[in-house]
Amino acid sequence: MGGLRGDPREWWLRGRALTAANPLVVDIGITLLVQGAMTMPFVVPRAAGAPPATWGAYGLSTLTVLPLVWRRRAPVAVLFAMLAATALYGLAVDGPGQPLPYTGLVITYTIAALSTARKRLVTAGVLLVAVPVGVWLNTRSARELTFSVIVFTAAYVFGRLTDARQRANRVEAEQAAARERARIAREMHDILSHAVSLMIVQAEAGPVAVRAAPERAEAAFDAISATGRDAMTQLRRMLGVLREGADDSAAPREPQPGLAELPALLDRVRAGGLDVTYGTAGDVRRVPEAVAATVFRIVQESLTNTVRHAGAHTVAVQLTYGQGDLDVRVTDDGHGPRPGRRGHGHGHGLIGIRERAAVHGGTAVVGAGPDGRGFEVRVRIPVPAAAEVAR
Numbered sequence: 305m306g307g308l309r310g311d312p313r314e315w316w317l318r319g320r321a322l323t324a325a326n327p328l329v330v331d332i333g334i335t336l337l338v339q340g341a342m343t344m345p346f347v348v349p350r351a352a353g354a355p356p357a358t359w360g361a362y363g364l365s366t367l368t369v370l371p372l373v374w375r376r377r378a379p380v381a382v383l384f385a386m387l388a389a390t391a392l393y394g395l396a397v398d399g400p401g402q403p404l405p406y407t408g409l410v411i412t413y414t415i416a417a418l419s420t421a422r423k424r425l426v427t428a429g430v431l432l433v434a435v436p437v438g439v440w441l442n443t444r445s446a447r448e449l450t451f452s453v454i455v456f457t458a459a460y461v462f463g464r465l466t467d468a469r470q471r472a473n474r475v476e477a478e479q480a481a482a483r484e485r486a487r488i489a490r491e492m493h494d495i496l497s498h499a500v501s502l503m504i505v506q507a508e509a510g511p512v513a514v515r516a517a518p519e520r521a522e523a524a525f526d527a528i529s530a531t532g533r534d535a536m537t538q539l540r541r542m543l544g545v546l547r548e549g550a551d552d553s554a555a556p557r558e559p560q561p562g563l564a565e566l567p568a569l570l571d572r573v574r575a576g577g578l579d580v581t582y583g584t585a586g587d588v589r590r591v592p593e594a595v596a597a598t599v600f601r602i603v604q605e606s607l608t609n610t611v612r613h614a615g616a617h618t619v620a621v622q623l624t625y626g627q628g629d630l631d632v633r634v635t636d637d638g639h640g641p642r643p644g645r646r647g648h649g650h651g652h653g654l655i656g657i658r659e660r661a662a663v664h665g666g667t668a669v670v671g672a673g674p675d676g677r678g679f680e681v682r683v684r685i686p687v688p689a690a691a692e693v694a695r
Contacts, residue, residue, distance in 0.1 A: 327376060335372040338406045342369060345400035354400070361399025364392060368407050379415045380423050386411055387434055394441050401442065405452065409459040416463025417470075431456055490656045494601050494608070499535035501611045503528050527575030534572070562596030563623075566603060570621065573607050579618040580607075586625035591687045598660045598685065599623070599632055602668075605657055606634035606681040614638025614679055625687075629666075632683040635673045654681070661685060 342365050346357040355361075368389040371382040386407045393399065408431075415427045435456060439449045507528060561569075570580045591599075603621055610619050616638030624631040654670050661668040666685035673680040 328373075331373050331375055334375075334410060335369060338372060338410060339366065339369045341404075341406055342366075342402055345402060350400070355398045357400050358397070361393070361397045364389065364397060365399065365402075368393060372407060372410055375411055375414045376418060379411060379419055380426060383411050383415065383427060383430065387430070390438070391441075394438070404455065405438075409455060412456055412459040413463040413466075416460045417466040418463075428460075490659065491601070493656065494605050495535055497605070497608050497612075499531050501608050503531050527572060530575075531572050534568075560593075560597035561600045562593060563591070563599060565600060566621070569600070569604060569607070573611065573619075576611065578607075578611065578616065581618070581620045583621075584623045584625070588625055591630060595630065595664055595685055595687055598664060599630065599683075602632055602657050602660055602681070602683050603634060605654070609654065609681070610634070610636045610638065610679070614640075616678065628686060628688075630685050630687045632685070633680060635678060635680040637673075637678045640672045640677065640679050641670075657681060657683065 343362075346362050346365075350357060368386050371385040371389075375382050390407070412427065412431065415424055419427070435452050436449060439445065439452060442448065566582065570582055574580050607619065607621075610616050614636045616636035619634065619636040622631075622633045622635075624633070657670070658668040661683045664685045666683060668681070668683045670679075670681050672678070
């Protein structure tokens with residue numbers, strides 16, 4: 305019995321996954337359910353003088369249900385088959401009636417939910433004729449006609465609502481996929497831009513160092529190798545999320561780099577000849593992993609911007625932990641922003657910094673550093689208290 309236990313939500317999700325992968329199973333199940341409902345008038349005790357429940361009548365009633373198995377593949381054809389079988393049942397035998405037009409309601413809902421506007425229009429025209437004719441052949445009662453119009457209208461409306469919900473879900477899924485593609489593109493830009501920029505700077509300094517200070521040249525080449533390996537590791541880590549198929553175990557699933565990886569990042573930048581200082585202020589505390597990864601990428605892109613565009617000799621990275629936020633500042637002593645020039649202050653990297661901050665409800669300001677010298681990136685991200693993070 306232990307194997308039957310589990311979270312009801314988990315069983316529900318498994319059931320939905322099964323039905324989504326096997327729609328024919330759903331259609332067969334609906335057909336059997338409708339057949340069970342239409343069997344009831346044949347098995348309950350019959351009142352005196354009521355039409356007899358014969359096997360022939362039951363067989364004809366089954367013919368009105370059987371086409372529902374193909375309701376998704378050919379809904380309009382199923383509608384006409386059901387109408388023909390129903391007409392045959394009403395004209396050929398005098399069997400038990402049904403409290404509801406089950407098959408008609410199911411196929412009306414199906415066409416409203418899954419079919420094109422043209423097929424829905426054909427269905428509406430057919431039902432406008434078939435429903436009054438069916439009432440006339442049965443009871444010729446205005447009450448039954450009113451009831452039939454109400455239930456068929458309700459089935460059609462429910463079908464249209466289902467279609468609208470499915471469309472909304474598809475749009476939401478497409479938007480989520482677009483956001484994920486943008487996030488991955490931003491991550492790849494940050495990783496590759498940072499790594500390539502450092503490798504170029506270190507490679508350009510290598511020949512000079514070979515002649516003037518061989519030990520510095522060796523350190524530069526080591527830094528190039530380390531930077532390349534780190535970039536490859538991060539790319540494999542990120543692209544592993546995109547892998548599909550049975551070989552998911554081969555895809556790296558390590559978490560994104562966070563605050564603990566900042567010192568190693570700064571060391572790689574220092575190896576390129578830039579003097580980097582790092583400090584923290586305030587009540588240093590744990591922050592959510594998503595925020596930590598964002599801070600790492602912001603610092604990485606800011607340093608890349610400095611290496612590529614600033615012409616700086618020193619850069620300072622400062623993290624200030626406030627009461628409810630985290631302030632990140634990256635300040636260099638380079639030439640600062642140049643109006644009209646793309647790059648320092650205008651490139652995709654700085655746009656990505658603003659987007660990353662906005663994801664967490666934060667703000668990003670870029671521009672000239674203190675006293676108008678150099679360049680500064682300042683990002684403020686709301687972070688919860690330590691107790692909330694732990695919880």
